[in-house]
Amino acid sequence: DTGVSQDPRHKITKRGQNVTFRCDPISEHNRLYWYRQTLGQGPEFLTYFQNEAQLEKSRLLSDRFSAERPKGSFSTLEIQRTEQGDSAMYLCASSSRRGGETQYFGPGTRLLVL
Amino acid sequence: TQLLEQSPQFLSIQEGENLTVYCNSSSVFSSLQWYRQEPGEGPVLLVTVVTGGEVKKLKRLTFQFGDARKDSSLHITAAQPGDTGLYLCAGAGSARQLTFGSGTQLTVLP
Numbered sequence: 001d002t003g004v005s006q007d008p009r010h011k012i013t014k015r016g017q018n019v020t021f022r023c024d025p026i027s028e029h030n031r032l033y034w035y036r037q038t039l040g041q042g043p044e045f046l047t048y049f050q051n052e053a054q055l056e057k058s059r060l061l062s063d064r065f066s067a068e069r070p071k072g073s074f075s076t077l078e079i080q081r082t083e084q085g086d087s088a089m090y091l092c093a094s095s096s097r098r099g100g101e102t103q104y105f106g107p108g109t110r111l112l113v114l
Numbered sequence: 115t116q117l118l119e120q121s122p123q124f125l126s127i128q129e130g131e132n133l134t135v136y137c138n139s140s141s142v143f144s145s146l147q148w149y150r151q152e153p154g155e156g157p158v159l160l161v162t163v164v165t166g167g168e169v170k171k172l173k174r175l176t177f178q179f180g181d182a183r184k185d186s187s188l189h190i191t192a193a194q195p196g197d198t199g200l201y202l203c204a205g206a207g208s209a210r211q212l213t214f215g216s217g218t219q220l221t222v223l224p
Contacts, residue, residue, distance in 0.1 A: 042202050042214030091156050103212060105156035
């Protein structure tokens with residue numbers, strides 16, 4: 001099992017640009033989660049998918065954020081018109097019922113908006 | 115809103131010392147996880163505790179889940195420099211997402 005992978009690991013962008021991150025969960029994990037972590041804080045929940053269905057979204061997820069999981073496997077998180085306040089580590093996790101719903105995290109994508 | 119408070123926020127100790135990190139909430143959780151995170155990396159799962167009063171040991175690390183499933187502690191015996199990192203507790207409630215504490219940054223000095 002290769003674990004959760006995320007791409008890119010780092011992204012530097014200018015304010016106003018759009019960015020897209022990708023997450024590949026552990027194979028056969030049907031649940032996929034996105035979290036955001038700022039410096040000195042624990043991760044905060046953004047959204048979660050069960051298979052291809054997006055079942056829950058945090059109020060942290062503004063209209064500029066959109067997440068998809070079109071085939072129930074990998075997921076993408078897009079941020080439109082980035083702002084400096086979007087600078088953070090974006091973490092993806094996956095889980096399965098067989099695994100007791102324990103969430104396993106990827107290495108994260110660190111975003112810096114200039 | 116479920117909140118988890120971790121203490122202490124920062125801890126710097128000498129190699130060989132013992133330490134305890136606390137994770138407290140006013141909410142009941144169905145399970146609680148402890149993760150360790152290195153700079154620039156994602157959290158790595160250490161343990162999941164499910165039953166109130168449960169105690170789990172992982173080498174020099176001892177994890178305890180409170181009887182009421184609202185709090186937890188992590189005790190490290192004879193800390194080593196390799197234990198340095200950010201320790202996060204995370205509770206799972208009725209919703210699928212995890213609620214994280216703000217973390218305890220542990221530094222073990224050689």
